[in-house]
Amino acid sequence: MHRRRNQLTIAAVAFVLGLLVIVQLRAQAGGAAFAGLSSQELTVLVANLNARNDQLRREVATLERELATLVQNEQRGDASIDELRADLRRVRLYAGLDAAVGPGVTITIRGPIDGSGVEALVNELRNAGAEALAIEAIRLVPGVVVSGAPADVSVDGLLLGDPLVIHAIGAPDKLTGSLTRSGGIIAQLAATQPDVLVEVLPIDTVRVPATDRDLVPENGRPRL
């Protein structure tokens, strides 16, 4: 009888032990995702994930239409030259290989801003959905960097004057709102670089030139 009770005690302890091990492992695994994000930050995350997923859904729809047309043409024995041209235009525009035009904003910066200040503005414009960007006549594509100390800023080797102008194509109200909101990038710049004046002007027609860079890497090849 005495022995039986001991066994029961041990069984009960082992049961609780096992339960705790599982709970602990689950907590470790689940806690790792989004650890340290506040409710407010999670809301921003959800909004961003929704935006990206919507984009991806649109892309899936576009690609499905494209594929259907290609398959149809092939079955009819037609060449898909129009589709290829349309696809080429779409990709070249995105890459910065062709000049672009559309609604957007121009941002005029007066005063001694530094390179990282301009990069911060550009990053905020991209975050607000800017589709094509240029500083003066230089299209901003991967590899182009704005750098330099205040009043000595250059982009892609071109020394920029004062004032300097950023051209951005995108939804004018979204681009303007994102830059000028309280606590936004312009407010931050005003606090850290008080002599710099940033003016945002929404306009109907912004023109952004094509890049003159060769964007095909010399040191890489397509991975199959």
Place this chain on the structure above:
Amino acid sequence: MSALMARVRAIPSWQLTLFVALLALGFLVAAQLATEAPRVRYTTQERTPLVETAGELLAQQDALKVAVLDLRAQIQEAEGTGTGSAAVVAELNDQLQEARIAAGLIALTGTGIVLQLEDSLEPAAPDANEGDYLVGSLDLRTVIEELWTAGAEAIAINGERITPTSAIIDIGPSVLVNSAYLAPPYQVTALGPPDLYARLSASPGWVDFIIARAQKYGIRVQFAEPESVDIPAFVGTVTLRYARPEATSSPAPLSDPEG
């Protein structure tokens, strides 16, 4: 000593088993409470559904990315096998392939380096900002700008390709790149010339970054130079909604101030 051993031997074995089991139990209870503690800070009623929603959206994103990659592969194949005016089709396909590489839509392999950035392990000084001890979006942007300047030709962070439209922003202790959620450690993979690291480490901007972040706050920066690096393709939309090709290809960016 032998007296102690004799006493230990005198204890019934079930008691020893129970002792060990209880010890483990106590440890686990303590560990459980310890992991609960920091999470309690944010455990509000609205947080749990948000975490669940974010998790579901991430899963959807993964599935959508697979769908996009799959469709792109099918389209490329269909375009390649097009019949008709073979020469024109072949020419267009070559141009398309080049444009896709330029746009970051093609995965690449080649020479390059991998930089890994991790949060500091040093305790924050009493008067310091805790955020200074974490890798943030500004750090990643600085590293990317330095890599471009050193001659990098393609860059990805934790699998997200840097494209003409990529923004990098902070979200709590993590970042969003192309609106994708990335958490540390951050692996910045850069394709470039074989002497990319030599060029990078000789750059005054890079030296400033190491002094300001690694030496001052203990941000951990590691570097690897594998035989070849793989840069993934950008998996997102390249369909622009506001920008359209300019009818005439005039070279200057003459934004119309009249609107």
